[in-house]
Amino acid sequence: MKLIGVLIVIIGFALKLDTIAVVLVSGLVTGLVAGMSFTEILNTLGKAFVDTRYMTLFVLTLPVIGICERYGLREKATDLISRAKNITTGRLLTLYLFIREIAAALSIRIGGHPQFIRPLINPMAQGAAIAKHGELDDEDEDKIKGAAAAMENYGNFFAQNIFMASAGVLLIQGTLQKLGYAAEASAIAKASIPAAIAAFLIALIQNYILDKKLERKSNKK
Template sequence: MSHALALSGLAVILVGFLLRLQPLLVVAVAAAVTGLTGGMGPVEILAAFGKAFNTNRFVTVVYVVLPLIGLIERNGLQERARAVVAGMRGLSLGRLLAAYMLLRQISAGLGLVQVAGHPQTVRPLLAPMAETAADPDDTMPPPEREQVRALAAATDNIALFFGEDVFIAIGSILLMKGFLDQYGIVLEPLALSVWAIPTAICAFLIHGARLMWMDRRRAARSPSPFVLSEVEGRAPGESLEARASTGSARTGEGNRG
């Protein structure tokens, strides 16, 4: 009977998913119910949770960093990232993402996979920097802004996917070695990682060319500042505020005349 009650955790998962509750909470409650019905005490259940977390800490360590990233963002991390990019003249969206892709591939090839990523660098740093590089005046429409963010995330994915295989101790290399060993094909991890280098280079060249092409498209769509100046009736490089103050001064002179 006790063994049958231990399966009640499955019912908790089923009901929780049917009600569309928070998945992590549902799984945690199901595990607790399974432990209690299986004869475990609260302390033993908590110890089991801690052991599982410690055993798989390389997977869940990013969740420990998330509160820190959120705190830094709240104190102006994204604004500071935008300010840094705004001060770099000649830095385009394509050049920024290409430079990030190169650094990401090199770090992944050295085994530093968790140094960067979507929660660590893309959302708090790369995405706002890419938005500023694409639109320094902050006039980009929301759909285009989402495309820039997606491109930043895709750049990180591509760099990591093709860069991590260069490192011999990465899981994908070990998986390929184990799969080939089953069929009598003996290959050392170093041989697999060496042949991953040309693939990583090709990925960088292809995606880098795509980024440069997107830069050209954006430049072709953006009107010249001289054209905008003529349309708005102001000199090239003159700000709208300066133009407004000049117009007000002229209006005042006309009224006095």
């Protein structure tokens, strides 16, 4: 019976009810079934919110980016990159991946899809394509969007474990130790370096192919 809260969440989400209401009702019912008083339940919920309130900071990202875009952030990024010489879409994305991997290896959180890819990297990549090949159709725009998003994923996923104290390294170390294997965080971080290099080289080739495809399509027009 103490797991009835899980059932409430499943039913509530399946019926597409209000998410916050479903979670609160689930917590309330679970607490009552566990023998907690209403006051104890409120204290537990309040303490959990206060202890993890920093988790809600990411919500501020969306309105800030929205305001920046409203006042021309995307247009300025596109205009800036269109003036640069010898900058192609693929080269720009490769440069971002290089910076992203270095930052991830040093545990510097500069990236993110809402913070960088949507308002800056994608518009700049499309601006570089427009400057070289003219107006883009929907298919090319989607390809560039996907490539820009991929650079963020490659950089974050494959380079973050180079930092010895990252959550991924600690998770791997803890799991291996529980399985009876001696594992040092430094060794795990060193083993992650070839993966990050391989990811960069593969992305470099992908971005080169992307440039060639855009160039061939432009020549056919």
